[in-house]
Amino acid sequence: EPEVTQTPSHQVTQMGQEVILRCVPISNHLYFYWYRQILGQKVEFLVSFYNNEISEKSEIFDDQFSVERPDGSNFTLKIRSTKLEDSAMYFCASSEKGRQRDYAETQYFGPGTRLLVL
């Protein structure tokens, strides 16, 4: 069964360093998402991506964050200068395009990247 993959599974970095988290969404999916979960807290939305551009972003997704689809398969999240509070599990998800605007789709999640900023 197709699945979303993420690399690396764990990343430890120093504060101020840049990190790139990588995701390979399911191949026929058109919507891509990044979420994060700080330890002990609920999952929070960061950004969604469709048709090679950001379709929605949260207030968390500030200028330190960027997303890219550099080729036909990868979807990346870059944190330009990491802060201690960026330590979290980062999940990539993807979904098919719905049949109509009001129709939602199931989102399929990758296994996550656990980021620790020291």
Add this chain to the structure above:
Amino acid sequence: KNEVEQSPQNLTAQEGEFITINCSYSVGISALHWLQQHPGGGIVSLFMLSSGKKKHGRLIATINIQEKHSSLHITASHPRDSAVYICAVSRTSGSRLTFGEGTQLTVNP
């Protein structure tokens, strides 16, 4: 106030018990999602529903759109059902999921 509220926060059951987890939401939605998060952190989608009821094995999800309320039921619970169960809502095609806090379920043998 959170847009998605779940109850209870924690639930401990004995193997074989019938379990209910509740979710209320305060916004207009196109669908409600029930997800399972394993101890290792991975998230799996269990159900997506916009009306009525869905069943998969021992899991049943219901939604009442007028009351903005959904329930997830587990029949004949088993220790392997131990996980965090999360309710989330989406508004339109391709839109973000807004998550509840999750319910930690522990099923003891």
